[in-house]
Amino acid sequence: MTSKQGHPGRASVSVAITGSGGAGVMTAGNMLLEAAAKAGWYGLMVRSSGPQIRGGEAAALLRLATHPVDSLDDVCDVLVAVDWQNIHRFADEIPLGAASVIVGDPDQGDPPEVYLASGARYGKLAMKATAKSIPGSWPNMVALGVAAGLVGVPLEAVKGVVASSLKKSDALAASITAVEAGMKAAAEFGDGTRLAPPPAKHDGHWLLTGNQAAGFGAIRAGVRFVAAYPITPATELLEYMAPALTQVGGVLVQAEDELASINMIIGASYGGVPALTATAGPGLSLMVEALGLAVAAEVPIVVVDVMRGGPSTGIPAKSEQSDLSLALHGLHGDAPRIVLAPNSIADCVTTTQWAVHLAEQMQVPAIVLSDQFFGQARAVVERPADAPYAAKRATVGANAQGYKRYALTDTGISPMSIPGTPGVTYTADGLEHNERGIPSSGATDHRKQLAKRERKLAQGDYARHWADLEGEGEIAVITFGSSTGPVREALARAKGDGVSARLVSLRLLAPAQPERLAAALAGVKRVLVVEQNHGGQLARYLRSDFEIPGEVRSFRQPGPLPIRPAALHREIVEWSRA
Amino acid sequence: MSAVPAPAADAPKSAHTAADYKSDYKPIWCPGCGDYSVLSSFTKAFAILDLAPERIAVVSGIGCSSRIPAYTSCYGFHGVHGRSLAAATGLKLARPDLTVVVASGDGDGYSIGGNHFLHACRRNADLTYVVMDNHVYGMTKGQPSPTTEPDWDSKLSPGGTGLRSFNPLVIALAAGANFVARAFAGDPNGTAEIIAEAIRTPGFSFVEVMSPCVTFRPEQREWKHHVRPSPVPATDDAAKAARRLMTDDGFNIGVLYKGDRPPYQPPMGKGRKTPADLERGFAI
Ligand SMILES: Cc1ncc(C[n+]2csc(CCOP(=O)(O)OP(=O)(O)O)c2C)c(N)n1
Numbered sequence: 001m002t003s004k005q006g007h008p009g010r011a012s013v014s015v016a017i018t019g020s021g022g023a024g025v026m027t028a029g030n031m032l033l034e035a036a037a038k039a040g041w042y043g044l045m046v047r048s049s050g051p052q053i054r055g056g057e058a059a060a061l062l063r064l065a066t067h068p069v070d071s072l073d074d075v076c077d078v079l080v081a082v083d084w085q086n087i088h089r090f091a092d093e094i095p096l097g098a099a100s101v102i103v104g105d106p107d108q109g110d111p112p113e114v115y116l117a118s119g120a121r122y123g124k125l126a127m128k129a130t131a132k133s134i135p136g137s138w139p140n141m142v143a144l145g146v147a148a149g150l151v152g153v154p155l156e157a158v159k160g161v162v163a164s165s166l167k168k169s170d171a172l173a174a175s176i177t178a179v180e181a182g183m184k185a186a187a188e189f190g191d192g193t194r195l196a197p198p199p200a201k202h203d204g205h206w207l208l209t210g211n212q213a214a215g216f217g218a219i220r221a222g223v224r225f226v227a228a229y230p231i232t233p234a235t236e237l238l239e240y241m242a243p244a245l246t247q248v249g250g251v252l253v254q255a256e257d258e259l260a261s262i263n264m265i266i267g268a269s270y271g272g273v274p275a276l277t278a279t280a281g282p283g284l285s286l287m288v289e290a291l292g293l294a295v296a297a298e299v300p301i302v303v304v305d306v307m308r309g310g311p312s313t314g315i316p317a318k319s320e321q322s323d324l325s326l327a328l329h330g331l332h333g334d335a336p337r338i339v340l341a342p343n344s345i346a347d348c349v350t351t352t353q354w355a356v357h358l359a360e361q362m363q364v365p366a367i368v369l370s371d372q373f374f375g376q377a378r379a380v381v382e383r384p385a386d387a388p389y390a391a392k393r394a395t396v397g398a399n400a401q402g403y404k405r406y407a408l409t410d411t412g413i414s415p416m417s418i419p420g421t422p423g424v425t426y427t428a429d430g431l432e433h434n435e436r437g438i439p440s441s442g443a444t445d446h447r448k449q450l451a452k453r454e455r456k457l458a459q460g461d462y463a464r465h466w467a468d469l470e471g472e473g474e475i476a477v478i479t480f481g482s483s484t485g486p487v488r489e490a491l492a493r494a495k496g497d498g499v500s501a502r503l504v505s506l507r508l509l510a511p512a513q514p515e516r517l518a519a520a521l522a523g524v525k526r527v528l529v530v531e532q533n534h535g536g537q538l539a540r541y542l543r544s545d546f547e548i549p550g551e552v553r554s555f556r557q558p559g560p561l562p563i564r565p566a567a568l569h570r571e572i573v574e575w576s577r578a
Numbered sequence: 579m580s581a582v583p584a585p586a587a588d589a590p591k592s593a594h595t596a597a598d599y600k601s602d603y604k605p606i607w608c609p610g611c612g613d614y615s616v617l618s619s620f621t622k623a624f625a626i627l628d629l630a631p632e633r634i635a636v637v638s639g640i641g642c643s644s645r646i647p648a649y650t651s652c653y654g655f656h657g658v659h660g661r662s663l664a665a666a667t668g669l670k671l672a673r674p675d676l677t678v679v680v681a682s683g684d685g686d687g688y689s690i691g692g693n694h695f696l697h698a699c700r701r702n703a704d705l706t707y708v709v710m711d712n713h714v715y716g717m718t719k720g721q722p723s724p725t726t727e728p729d730w731d732s733k734l735s736p737g738g739t740g741l742r743s744f745n746p747l748v749i750a751l752a753a754g755a756n757f758v759a760r761a762f763a764g765d766p767n768g769t770a771e772i773i774a775e776a777i778r779t780p781g782f783s784f785v786e787v788m789s790p791c792v793t794f795r796p797e798q799r800e801w802k803h804h805v806r807p808s809p810v811p812a813t814d815d816a817a818k819a820a821r822r823l824m825t826d827d828g829f830n831i832g833v834l835y836k837g838d839r840p841p842y843q844p845p846m847g848k849g850r851k852t853p854a855d856l857e858r859g860f861a862i
Pocket residue numbers: 640641642643644659682683684685686687710712714715716717718723
């Protein structure tokens with residue numbers, strides 16, 4: 001797949017396809033991603049659009065690569081604009097460089113100054129007129145062709161994808177002619193943006209969003225009941241799960257609000273059915289009281305928080321890691337809970353699966369902190385390895401003598417009685433209670449039940465997945481969730497500069513694992529804490545609940561813009577030389 | 579379909595007695611509280627229906643009335659204030675084989691839980707919802723609730739709220755409840771019959787029980803002199819039932835409305851695919 005001129009090709013190329021509402025840029029973007037996936041590359045696509053509910057300017061932001069990618073790159077190499085109406089609004093999200101290529105339709109006017117100022121080359125292609133000359137075709141198919149040509153995605157792969165989505169034969173033929181016209185034009189814009197060949201072996205890749213991944217992981221672990229209230233950017237997780245659950249014998253209920261959805265899943269789980277809800281920050285805020293009920297009554301549940309910009313309604317369709325403090329601390333009383341964060345799109349499967357497993361095993365609520373970037377990005381990933389995590393709850397059999405629902409066991413885990421089982425009825429209670437579950441406000445019962453609930457989490461087996469540890473050196477970067485991708489990339493570049501550093505990507509955020517972290521940081525002199533929020537929520541937590549060796553710096557950047565590798569790379573290299 | 583069929587005319591006598599449904603945990607209620615009678619009506623209703631205690635779940639929120647679950651020998655769930663219907667809905671949809679009865683109060687059910695009340699009526703899951711209405715927040719020691727009279731004086735609302743009380747039965751009809759009844763705690767046998775019929779009727783059954791709070795509303799002891807059996811039989815016409823309820827004096831006791839709307843029960847446990855089947859959807 002090397003180009004005719006013999007250019008070796010690049011390991012990663014970023015492409016933006018933009019246009020006003022109805023221009024079909026998302027369709028073109030998705031087709032490009034799918035064609036690249038079919039040809040064996042990795043990649044991801046995120047969608048950005050104006051504030052309008054429907055229609056309005058839109059941008060498909062793609063990154064295609066020879067290796068798995070979990071973040072956007074620093075610079076966008078190719079910008080294909082079907083038209084320029086309001087497209088200047090995406091300037092922050094589409095950073096161009098001097099080596100970038102802009103392809104625009106001259107009949108739609110000139111590119112906005114903010115793009116030309118980058119020094120990027122501007123190539124003209126009359127997409128609208130070209131499409132008009134091919135009856136039944138559309139300008140977005142010309143855009144698809146030119147983008148595919150610039151990246152080097154072969155025509156055959158694009159044709160396959162177009163054919164599978166357009167059933168009507170005349171529209172299909174016209175679309176393919178339009179793609180070919182775009183590809184032909186691309187040849188004139190040089191070959192500096194072409195990808196290196198894909199890996200030779202690429203069986204078993206998956207194409208999915210983080211929201212689908214989390215939903216699938218939950219089902220794989222055994223979740224069969226979901227109740228939820230729609231909210232951006234978690235809705236697609238629910239829309240994935242609704243039909244999927246029906247197929248596997250489960251149910252999704254649309255609740256009247258988040259207070260209902262979390263109490264519904266607590267009810268279902270009390271009934272013995274592994275249960276989950278998904279929401280975003282505003283919904284998690286409403287769920288806090290019932291999370292405490294799940295802690296006190298020891299009912300396992302999983303809440304996936306697909307984080308978005310906050311506080312309040314905030315920035316609904318943009319990513320931010322700013323619900324960490326709420327997830328860690330947002331319950332009244334001493335209320336131990338599990339907080340997990342997947343650190344890649346593929347990991348949304350495994351981490352959610354693990355969350356279900358831990359919640360069920362320890363009869364606690366588990367909060368999974370995904371985010372808008374993971375949730376709504378569509379990516380080509382390696383099939384996640386089968387993890388041995390399933391919902392497995394300790395239960396009691398019929399007529400067990402002297403059964404005590406909240407018995408003070410060594411592990412803190414006491415077998416649960418599932419309604420329907422004779423001879424072991426009990427009342428699940430959010431009131432403090434004794435071992436039998438009878439309400440008690442006595443000091444001894446309170447102390448013992450508090451300690452029991454804490455003990456359950458302390459004895460958990462987190463060794464394998466509590467964090468991803470990579471690299472070595474006297475500098476360490478501690479991060480979590482979707483900040484992991486840019487950190488990993490920055491560290492790889494720093495290594496190229498002769499700076500080696502460790503990566504600690506925390507998957508288990510609560511209960512805190514200070515001993516494990518101390519071991520991972522042994523010998524470290526400098527620690528950079530990276531997170532996507534304004535207040536430094538992770539940095540504060542590390543300071544309060546962990547011992548961090550050496551000098552600590554906090555690198556924090558709120559949404560809506562992604563943390564890009566270049567800024568981190570600079571920070572790490574400069575600090576290492578300071 | 580309800581999990582509990584109506585008994586045949588020649589059905590044998592129940593193998594259970596009310597005592598089989600009582601736990602050994604002593605209620606914390608004030609002496610004379612109406613909720614004692616409602617508890618006995620629950621256990622009598624279960625005996626009438628001859629249900630095994632482990633097949634029943636009694637779900638509640640927070641309030642004096644909401645303490646009922648642990649006083650039964652059934653499976654109990656004492657959740658947070660106002661959310662009993664949500665927890666019960668989740669339980670019933672996940673476990674359609676269980677009989678789920680919900681206990682609530684006028685504060686728990688109509689104020690903090692008001693939204694769930696509307697949507698439970700509308701959703702029409704096969705639940706029986708028993709609200710012990712004493713026109714007061716008993717547990718928090720005497721504040722006005724949505725059903726309290728506008729001029730009822732209290733520390734929190736001196737001189738009364740000035741707000742008209744709302745009519746939960748009419749609201750239930752408007753929102754789509756399939757069975758609507760008014761009962762009186764002073765008649766535990768009659769209340770037991772109504773609760774049994776509510777459980778037997780598929781869909782969302784709402785039973786508002788006038789249950790005196792002798793501590794904060796001692797004048798409610800007089801209710802026994804005012805209540806009377808409803809002079810007309812239950813109707814299947816919701817508009818007619820609503821009109822009757824809006825014009826009566828609030829003391830007609832009995833089943834007021836009985837519809838035939840099929841209950842909401844998504845097909846739990848029906849799908850036969852496996853996660854491995856789902857996984858194919860992600861393959862490129
Ligand atoms: C979120 C929350 N807010 C307030 C309370 C305090 N509270 C407990 S019971 C109650 C009112 C109960 O009134 P009602 O439902 O009528 O029950 P009753 O005690 O009269 O039977 C209130 C306000 C609470 N437990 N939780």
